[in-house]
Amino acid sequence: xxxxxxxxxxxxxxxxxxxxxxxxxxxxxxxxxxxxxxxxxxxxxxxxxxxxxxxxxxxxxxxxxxxxxxxxxxxxxxxxxxxxxxxxxxxxxxxxxxxxxxxxxxxxxxxxxxxxxxxxxxxxxxxxxxxxxxxxxxxxxxxxxxxxxxxxxxxxxxxxxxxxxxxxxxxxxxxxxxxxxxxxxxxxxxxxxxxxxxxxxxxxxxxxxxxxxxxxxxxxxxxxxxxxxxxxxxxxxxxxxxxxxxxxxxxxxxxxxxxxxxxxxxxxxxxxxxxxxxxxxxxxxxxxxxxxxxxxxxxxxxxxxxxxxxxxxxxxxxxxxxxxxxxxxxxxxxxxxxxxxxxxxxxxxxxxxxxxxxxxxxxxxxxxxxxxxxxxxxxxxxxxxxxxxxxxxxxxxxxxxxxxxxxxxxxxxxxxxxxxxxxxxxxxxxxxxxxxxxxxxxxxxxxxxxxxxxxxxxxxxxxxxxxxxxxxxxxxxxxxxxxxxxxxx
Ligand code: NDP
Numbered sequence: 001x002x003x004x005x006x007x008x009x010x011x012x013x014x015x016x017x018x019x020x021x022x023x024x025x026x027x028x029x030x031x032x033x034x035x036x037x038x039x040x041x042x043x044x045x046x047x048x049x050x051x052x053x054x055x056x057x058x059x060x061x062x063x064x065x066x067x068x069x070x071x072x073x074x075x076x077x078x079x080x081x082x083x084x085x086x087x088x089x090x091x092x093x094x095x096x097x098x099x100x101x102x103x104x105x106x107x108x109x110x111x112x113x114x115x116x117x118x119x120x121x122x123x124x125x126x127x128x129x130x131x132x133x134x135x136x137x138x139x140x141x142x143x144x145x146x147x148x149x150x151x152x153x154x155x156x157x158x159x160x161x162x163x164x165x166x167x168x169x170x171x172x173x174x175x176x177x178x179x180x181x182x183x184x185x186x187x188x189x190x191x192x193x194x195x196x197x198x199x200x201x202x203x204x205x206x207x208x209x210x211x212x213x214x215x216x217x218x219x220x221x222x223x224x225x226x227x228x229x230x231x232x233x234x235x236x237x238x239x240x241x242x243x244x245x246x247x248x249x250x251x252x253x254x255x256x257x258x259x260x261x262x263x264x265x266x267x268x269x270x271x272x273x274x275x276x277x278x279x280x281x282x283x284x285x286x287x288x289x290x291x292x293x294x295x296x297x298x299x300x301x302x303x304x305x306x307x308x309x310x311x312x313x314x315x316x317x318x319x320x321x322x323x324x325x326x327x328x329x330x331x332x333x334x335x336x337x338x339x340x341x342x343x344x345x346x347x348x349x350x351x352x353x354x355x356x357x358x359x360x361x362x363x364x365x366x367x368x369x370x371x372x373x374x375x376x377x378x379x380x381x382x383x384x385x386x387x388x389x390x391x392x393x394x395x396x397x398x399x400x401x402x403x404x405x406x407x408x409x410x411x412x413x414x415x416x417x418x419x420x421x422x423x424x425x426x427x428x429x430x431x432x433x434x435x436x437x438x439x440x441x442x443x444x445x446x447x448x449x450x451x452x453x454x455x456x457x458x459x460x461x462x463x464x465x466x467x468x469x470x471x472x473x474x475x476x477x478x479x480x481x482x483x484x485x486x487x488x489x
Contacts, residue, residue, distance in 0.1 A: 035317060036135035040356040046136050046148040048370040050076040051357060052348050053139055053147050055127050056155030058085025059334045060324025060341035062111035064153045067345030069118035072362070073352060075345075076147060076370055077115070077122045078139070081414065081472045084108035085157050086325070087334055088410045089181045090205060096335055105410060107334070123373055124417055126472060132297035132317055142474045145372045150357055151348040154294060154306065154315070154322040155341060158287035158332075163197070167253040171281070175451045175468045177260030178253060178281045182209035184409050188451055189214045189280045195263055197250055198284035199223060204232035206284045211239035218276060219244045220265065253281055289326045298322075305329055313344035319351050377420035380432040384440045389447075392433055393461050399430040399484045404444065404454040406437040411470035412453040418473035419455075422480055429484040430457075457483045 043049060052068040054061050057079035068075035082088065087104035094101050102110075112122065125141040132138075136148035160180035162168055171178045179185045182196075186209045194214045196207045199221035210217045217239070224246045226233055236242050247269040254275075255261045262277045289304045299307040299316035306315055306322040313321045321344040324337035380403070383389055392400055403419045405412035416434070423432035437444050437452050447456065447463075457465035457480060465483050 034133065036133055036137075038135050038318060038355050040361070043136055043148075043150055043357070043361075043365065047368050048146055048148050048372070049136060049365055049368050050074070050147050050149045050370045051352060051362065052076070052151050052153060052345070053078065053137075053149035054153045054155060055139070056080060056085065056157055056324070056326075057083050057108070057112070057122075058087060058155060058157050058324055058337060059108070059111060060157075060326075060337040060344070061085070061153070061155035062108065062115050063338040063341030064155060064323060064345040064348075065115035065120035065341075066111070066118060067342045068153075068348065069115055069120040071345070071349050072119075072359070073345075073349060074362070074369060075115075075120045076149075077120055078127050078141065078147070079122055079124050080126050080156070081418075081470075082411070083124065083414055083417075084112070084410075088414070089183050091183055091209060093334060095333070111338075121373055124375060124421075124473075126474075127293065130293055130297065132294070132320060135319070137319065142472065143375070145370075147370050150355070151319045151321070151351050153313075153341070153344045153348060154291075154320065154326055155324045155337075155344070156290040156293075156326050158289045158325040160283060161286045161288055162283060163250065163285070165250075165253060167255070168281075168283075171253055171255050171260045173469045176258065177255065177279055178283070180283050181411070182206040182282055184411055185280070185282075185451075186210045186213045187408070191215050192279040193218070193277060194280035194282060195220050195250065195276065195278050196282045196284055198286070199226040199228060200284065200286065201228045201232045202286075203284035204228045204235055206282045207242050208235050208239060210280075210282065211242050214280070215241065217242045218278070220248045220250055221246050222249050222268065223247070224269075250281065287325065287332075291326060294320075303329065313340055313347050319348070319355070321347050321351075375417075375421050376424045377417070378423040378427055378432065380420055380423050380434050383433045383435055384443070386443050386446055389433075389435075389443055392431060393458055396431070399464075399480075400458040401426075401430050401432045401480060402447070402456045402458070403432070403434045404437055404447075404449045404452050404456070405434060406452045408438075409452050415453050415470050415476070418471070418476050421473055422476045425477060426480055426484055430480060455479070459483065 051073045052075040054064050054075055054077045065075045065077045087108055090104040092101050125143040127139050128142045129140040136150050137152050139147040168178055190213045192214050193216045194210050195218045196203050197220045207217050207219050249266045250263045251266045252264040262275050265276050266273045291300050291304055301307050306327040308327050313323050315322050323340035323344040325332050451468055453470050454468040
């Protein structure tokens with residue numbers, strides 16, 4: 001449950017400039033929140049400095065990076081696990097002004113490139129802890145790096161909501177049948193029956209994606225009408241194999257312990273429960289903002305969104321800004337997030353100027369700017385045939401790690417850089433190879449791979465570990481570590 005910090009009053013010592021710094025203390029309802037002293041001399045002593053640290057890699061983050069970079073504020077973007085954010089899991093975007101029809105992945109890589117061309121730097125890592133009680137603000141990454149940020153823009157987006165059923169957890173993952181990403185998993189449902197739960201734009205999009213592969217898609221909507229926009233509703237007409245079940249709720253997901261086999265469908269109008277045979281369950285029931293990391297430092301509302309100060313992108317803490325789905329209750333559009341990101345960067349620019357961060361100071365601090373971008377990686381080779389696999393699987397005293405992926409799978413492509421980084425870290429204990437599922441059906445069959453990403457660890461020619469869902473760098477590191485710590489090398 002997200003803790004809500006309610007401020008009764010405001011500023012005990014008004015934002016007064018004291019010796020080049022701003023001191024603000026705030027009383028919250030039950031706790032006293034002491035905001036840090038914003039003394040530019042602290043920045044002069046710090047190392048690994050980022051004038052603007054941007055957390056996230058969706059449209060809000062990239063747009064903020066573009067604006068901050070053009071203002072010569074040397075932004076560092078910490079991209080998180082899913083580089084490019086939620087848009088990399090949709091198909092075509094048709095409502096981003098100036099782009100008539102563009103793949104989500106393409107739009108995000110273009111935005112990143114544009115920001116990079118003005119000097120924005122990107123760190124492929126995830127922030128796992130922050131300390132906003134001291135300034136410069138401290139950000140810790142999963143990869144063990146620390147950044148001292150003069151200003152922070154939070155653009156961490158939101159996470160797809162779940163129903164909360166035990167059975168949903170039991171059958172979670174594409175190999176079992178419950179998913180939130182039709183773009184990733186629709187090809188695995190060729191000829192299947194599936195349900196999509198939800199009546200919003202995401203549900204329309206998921207249903208249309210699935211209808212290209214599945215025999216039948218049942219859209220389960222709890223009300224007697226759809227919430228989706230008219231244009232997205234119209235799209236359903238293109239697919240005769242989509243049926244909409246109104247006033248309906250999935251009350252349970254049933255299976256044979258390995259795969260989903262059917263769902264229990266409750267009709268809230270007739271009070272009847274029926275059983276529907278399906279092999280896939282897709283959730284499209286909205287999102288929860290990703291604010292957990294920040295809840296002890298900034299004001300978060302009852303629904304978990306970061307509270308904004310009027311029409312600015314300021315949070316309750318000076319120098320910390322937020323943009324995009326993490327603060328947007330209503331609109332949640334790529335173009336809106338991009339606009340908010342640009343405002344956050346403009347707000348941060350004003351903040352930096354107010355605390356005394358000047359061009360001259362930037363020049364003076366330059367040698368102590370954060371520079372930990374070099375993530376050591378090992379290029380891993382692609383194998384295609386059973387012969388190549390047999391050669392690699394011979395007992396060399398090292399474990400063999402095989403990453404099965406497919407170019408059409410966003411979570412696979414997002415995981416590849418992590419695999420290369422972990423391959424470097426374990427280069428003494430394990431050999432790593434990758435296999436493109438679309439080019440190596442025989443090998444996939446031999447190793448019983450039907451879904452990607454699928455990561456296998458082998459020792460002495462035997463499979464000892466398998467994970468068939470996407471992993472972060474840390475998860476991958478820990479997963480491989482379970483099998484290689486007893487390696488012979
Ligand atoms: P929404 O909040 O718009 O819709 C969520 C849907 O899920 C609603 O129909 C809601 O029902 C239903 N729902 C919520 N909780 C449950 C539950 N526990 N059980 C069953 N049903 C439930 O979320 P979306 O992700 O669809 O969209 C978010 C935003 O992103 C929107 O602004 C949308 O316009 C935008 N978007 C735009 C796209 C595009 O333009 N291409 C594509 C995808 C999203 P109820 O109506 O009863 O609350």
